[in-house]
Amino acid sequence: MPGPTVTVRMKENVLFGSAAAAERLVIALGDVSVAGKVITMTHTRYAFIKAGWHAEIVDRALDGFLELIPREQVDVFDVPGAFEMPLLARDLAASGRYGAVAAAAFVVDGGIYRHDFVAQAVVDGLMRAGMDTGVPVLSVSLTPHHYQDTEHHKRIFREHFVLKGREAAQAALMIGRTRAMLAAA
Numbered sequence: 001m002p003g004p005t006v007t008v009r010m011k012e013n014v015l016f017g018s019a020a021a022a023e024r025l026v027i028a029l030g031d032v033s034v035a036g037k038v039i040t041m042t043h044t045r046y047a048f049i050k051a052g053w054h055a056e057i058v059d060r061a062l063d064g065f066l067e068l069i070p071r072e073q074v075d076v077f078d079v080p081g082a083f084e085m086p087l088l089a090r091d092l093a094a095s096g097r098y099g100a101v102a103a104a105a106f107v108v109d110g111g112i113y114r115h116d117f118v119a120q121a122v123v124d125g126l127m128r129a130g131m132d133t134g135v136p137v138l139s140v141s142l143t144p145h146h147y148q149d150t151e152h153h154k155r156i157f158r159e160h161f162v163l164k165g166r167e168a169a170q171a172a173l174m175i176g177r178t179r180a181m182l183a184a185a
Helices: 019-023 055-066 082-094 115-133 151-184
Strands: 005-009 030-035 038-043 046-051 074-079 100-106 137-142
Touching: 046 055, 046 082, 055 074, 055 100, 055 151, 074 082, 082 100, 082 115, 082 137, 100 115, 100 151, 115 137, 137 151
Parallel strands: 046 074, 046 100, 100 137
Antiparallel strands: 005 038, 030 038
């Protein structure tokens, strides 16, 4: 659902040269509508999907994401595991509610399946969701070569997921700004 709205009144559209130019204006931080000389901006919303496996590690990605994007602009969705993320990411992206979708998971070798196949299917599915919908779908899915369920490795990956979440937020904001500049050109 759209969040707070900011209304900007332009004095005779001096900044844009004409009403037609104002109608092409896009603000990177949100969705814009133009009515006469009033521009209304609704803050962009972001979706963040978290896989439940290794939640004590994966949840740290959301912490990093929220360092750059205000919590009130982020809707959080939980899924059982990484394999369920691409379908939900596609549905969220296709909803038209989000400027970007980030998906976080930690896929480790469980001994009974090839975790590299799962990881590849997840990353491919997330990329496809973004390409099919035109909405950035960002992967914060990590697959370490050697993970041991020790406190040392848990600490390392908790810290790394904060960094990866922050990087996903930076990517979402950068893509939004770049797309806004392209639309305004």
